[in-house]
Amino acid sequence: MIRFPAAQLLRIVAIAAILLWSLAPIGLGVITSLSTQTDVQAVPARWLPHHATLDAYRSLLGGSGDFRAGGTVSESGAFTHALWNSASIMMLSTLAILCVAISAGYAFARLRFPGRGALFWAIVATTVVPVFTVVIALFGFLADAHLIDRKLGLVLVFVSTTTPLAMWLVHNHVKQLPTEPEEAALLDGCTRWQAFWHVALPQMRSGIAALSAIIVLLVWGEFLIPLLLTSTNASKPVTVFIPEYIGKYTTNYPLLAAAGVLAMLPPTVVALVLNRHIRGMLSGSS
Amino acid sequence: MGMLMVAPAVIITAALVVYPLIKGFQTSLESADTAVGGQPRFVGLGNYGDVLRSSTARDAIVHTVIYVALAVTFELMLGLIVAVALHRAFRGRGIVLAILLVPWALPSVVSGVLWRRVFDPDSGLLNSMLQQLHLVSHPHVWMASRGWALVLIALVHVWGVLPLVSLILIAGLQSIPEEVYSASAVDGATPLRQFRHITLPLLRPSIAVALTIGTVWAIKIFDEIYVLNGTALNTRSILMEVYNTTFVNADFPHGTALALLLTAVTALLAAGYAVAFGRSTT
Numbered sequence: 001m002i003r004f005p006a007a008q009l010l011r012i013v014a015i016a017a018i019l020l021w022s023l024a025p026i027g028l029g030v031i032t033s034l035s036t037q038t039d040v041q042a043v044p045a046r047w048l049p050h051h052a053t054l055d056a057y058r059s060l061l062g063g064s065g066d067f068r069a070g071g072t073v074s075e076s077g078a079f080t081h082a083l084w085n086s087a088s089i090m091m092l093s094t095l096a097i098l099c100v101a102i103s104a105g106y107a108f109a110r111l112r113f114p115g116r117g118a119l120f121w122a123i124v125a126t127t128v129v130p131v132f133t134v135v136i137a138l139f140g141f142l143a144d145a146h147l148i149d150r151k152l153g154l155v156l157v158f159v160s161t162t163t164p165l166a167m168w169l170v171h172n173h174v175k176q177l178p179t180e181p182e183e184a185a186l187l188d189g190c191t192r193w194q195a196f197w198h199v200a201l202p203q204m205r206s207g208i209a210a211l212s213a214i215i216v217l218l219v220w221g222e223f224l225i226p227l228l229l230t231s232t233n234a235s236k237p238v239t240v241f242i243p244e245y246i247g248k249y250t251t252n253y254p255l256l257a258a259a260g261v262l263a264m265l266p267p268t269v270v271a272l273v274l275n276r277h278i279r280g281m282l283s284g285s286s
Numbered sequence: 287m288g289m290l291m292v293a294p295a296v297i298i299t300a301a302l303v304v305y306p307l308i309k310g311f312q313t314s315l316e317s318a319d320t321a322v323g324g325q326p327r328f329v330g331l332g333n334y335g336d337v338l339r340s341s342t343a344r345d346a347i348v349h350t351v352i353y354v355a356l357a358v359t360f361e362l363m364l365g366l367i368v369a370v371a372l373h374r375a376f377r378g379r380g381i382v383l384a385i386l387l388v389p390w391a392l393p394s395v396v397s398g399v400l401w402r403r404v405f406d407p408d409s410g411l412l413n414s415m416l417q418q419l420h421l422v423s424h425p426h427v428w429m430a431s432r433g434w435a436l437v438l439i440a441l442v443h444v445w446g447v448l449p450l451v452s453l454i455l456i457a458g459l460q461s462i463p464e465e466v467y468s469a470s471a472v473d474g475a476t477p478l479r480q481f482r483h484i485t486l487p488l489l490r491p492s493i494a495v496a497l498t499i500g501t502v503w504a505i506k507i508f509d510e511i512y513v514l515n516g517t518a519l520n521t522r523s524i525l526m527e528v529y530n531t532t533f534v535n536a537d538f539p540h541g542t543a544l545a546l547l548l549t550a551v552t553a554l555l556a557a558g559y560a561v562a563f564g565r566s567t568t
Contacts, residue, residue, distance in 0.1 A: 007477065014371035015382060022385050025400040025445065026392075028411075032403055040403070045414030104295035111288030119296055126303050128553045130506045132525055133545040136532055137306030137313070160302030167295050192287050221393030223509045224525075228533060239395045243513055246402075253403050260399040264392045271391035275384040282450060283457035 026264070032257035033057065040253045056258035078233050079241060079259065086237035087266075089151050089226075090219045093158040097166050097215050100159065102208065105170025106196060110182070120171070123164045131161045135225055142229065149231045157229065158219050166215060169281060173207035174200070210277035213270050220267055238263040307546075314543040333543040342519065343544060346527035349436060350505060353523060356440035357504035358497060361451040365496060368448070369455035370481075390449035398513025401442045405429065405514065429515040439521055442510045447503050451496045458492025459485070498559045505552055524548050 032040065033056050035049035060079045107113075108120045135157060139148075147153030181203065185195040201208075223239040230236045242263060245256045271278065314333055316326035337343050372382060389397065404411045405428045413425040429435045466484055475483070486493075508525045515521045517530055524544065532541025 011371050014367060018368055018371065019382065019385060021445075022389055022449075025397070025404075026388070028403065029396075029400040041409045043409075043414070044418055045409065045411050047411070100294045100298060103291040107288045107291035111291070113288035113292075116288065119292060122304075123295060123299050125553075126299055128502065128556050129303065129307065129549050130525065130545070130552060132506065132508075132528060133310065133542075133549045134303050134306055136528070136538065136542055136545055137310035138302065139538075140309075141306065156302070160298050163295055163298055164303070217391050221391075221395070223393065223395045223512070224529070228529075239393050239509075242395055242399060246513070250408075251402070251406070253406075253409070256399055257403070260396045264396045267391040267393065268388055271387050272384055275387050276380075279383060279387065279453055283453040 029257045029260050029264075032253050033261045035254050037252060037254060056254035057262075060255060060258050060262070079238075079262075081233060082236055082238045082241040083262065085151060085235060086220055086239070086263075089154050089158070089237060090216055092151075092155045093162070093219045094212060094215045096155065096159045097162050098208070098212060100163050101166035101170050101211070102201075102204070104163075105167045106174050106200060106204075108167070109171045109174035110179075110196075110200070111192070124168050126164045127168065132224060134161055135228055139228070148229055149235050151235050154226055154229055154235065154237075157225055158222070161225075162215060162218060166211060169211055169214070170204075170207065173204065173211075173281070177203050206277050207281065209274055210281035213274040213278050214281065216270055217267050310542045311546060313539055314546055316539050318537050318539045329539075333539045334547065337540055337544045337547070342522070343524075343527050343531075345519065346522045346524045349522060350507070350524045352436050353440050353443070353507050354501055354504040356437060357443050357447065357507075358500040360440065360444045361448055361500045362493065362496060364444070364448055365451040365455050368452040369459050370485075372452070373456045373459040386452060387449050389445050390447065392446065394443075394446055394509035395513055397442055397446045398510045401438075401445070402514055405438055429518070429521065432520045435515060435521045439507075439511055439514055440504075442514065443504060443507055446510075447500060450503075451500055454496045454499070455489065455492055458489045461492075462488045494559055494562075498556055501555055501559070502552060505548065505555075 031048060034052040034054070036051075036053060036055065039046050039049040062076070104123075108116060138157060138160075142148050142153050142157075145153075147156065177200070181199050182195045185199045186192070190198070220237075221239065222237075226235075226237050226240045230240060233241075238259070242256070242259045245252065245259055315328060315330060316333075317329045318333070368386070372379065372386070403409070407413065407425050407427040407429075410425070410428070412428065413422070416422045417425070426434070428438055462485065466488075467480060470480055470484060506525050507523050508529070511517075511521050511523055511526060517526055517534075522530070525548065528541050528545045528548070531537050531544065535541075
């Protein structure tokens, strides 16, 4: 394409706009979390706080009982516990989903067995079912099994609703890998299992990294499922905890923003560290 | 060995997705008034009719159609601009792409929280800015009027989904060979004509994927609405109406009926796009 100086300039403006659009709300959240309620309520609005303060974080993590969040008292240690709930649910779910999805995705892509095509498409088809529909139907079953308001119940639901998508992504990834190394291993006398475990799995390393990141982000960010299936602080993850800081009439924005900033730290780190892998998998196959 | 390796996935999907769906369908055909302990009565498709006649559900359907239309339009238009700006190599491209991805990675509850302060009627930054510019005389309660609320909520949703749509379109642009452009440039085509007659047609498969993903994500919008405006009637989406019917009013038959209608529409739309664009999304 012929290079126009105007086109070049246009592109620089567009890139600056993209960066501003992506970062401004996050920056605003960080600034708000360092403000006081007086700063936030100032008229006309004050963009920067008079004195940056960590009070919001202190009351969130330390839990001073007198810090009122629009009617909701932030209980000592409750938010830290919510972070722990999110982390433990995320780790257990991710581990379980990876095991099930990698084994099935690989087998559907490489092995021949009766019913392969039909089973594969049946599982993939369930990815269009809104998760919510499944959860309503599962509610009775979970209640009977005493898994409501239990982290284990959430893990079970995440595994059942995320496995189809994860399996599909693994399948597409394996399809793109060369078959020769495995064939060579089989000729050399490896069993099918050994060829999978020692040859194919190491080849899939970058795909598995991307998949793990995507599952971690999906599970960490899920709101509706835990909103339905948890009722006490014992099992509530951060996403369910945060909206409770929104007051009916006035909202303690510094506290709310601090909670948001803490909840977005893990996903931001994952997205930045593994972004090359994630981008590859998102643009390649889904 | 193949059977053994797929068994866990097949069992989980069958027991925890397909079986509940069938049970759910059964529930949706029963009468709602079984609270007194009586046997559920078979009412056929009656619940579906009730749901489609209820005014709150109808409003929720209208809102959802507006959310989807706004979200998909913004996502495709902005996504094309982002993709055109970022698909060629330049210094710092890796960092820009990494930053682009971040809004998608954040929990949608957190996106809602970040934008909430902007739209707050009393201490909001949007009102303050408009007042300082003398564009409005008194603070506007954005989430109270239906039109503005729907647009702004859709915008917050787009903030989270745009990265995904952009990445798909960038990959699509990169798959178009450079020679096509140089050849047409020799023939005297301007960049704008190139975009209309080369880029857009060759980008069709990527646009189809982006359209499908944008629709499937927007049709189940819930989190952003919940954080920005609670379950208020003027912004309620279908999923939120399902939530309200099922868990607030404890009416599983009607809630499930609406949820299954949403499922059917989502599946039909996804299949429709695949057929319309002549290529499956895999």
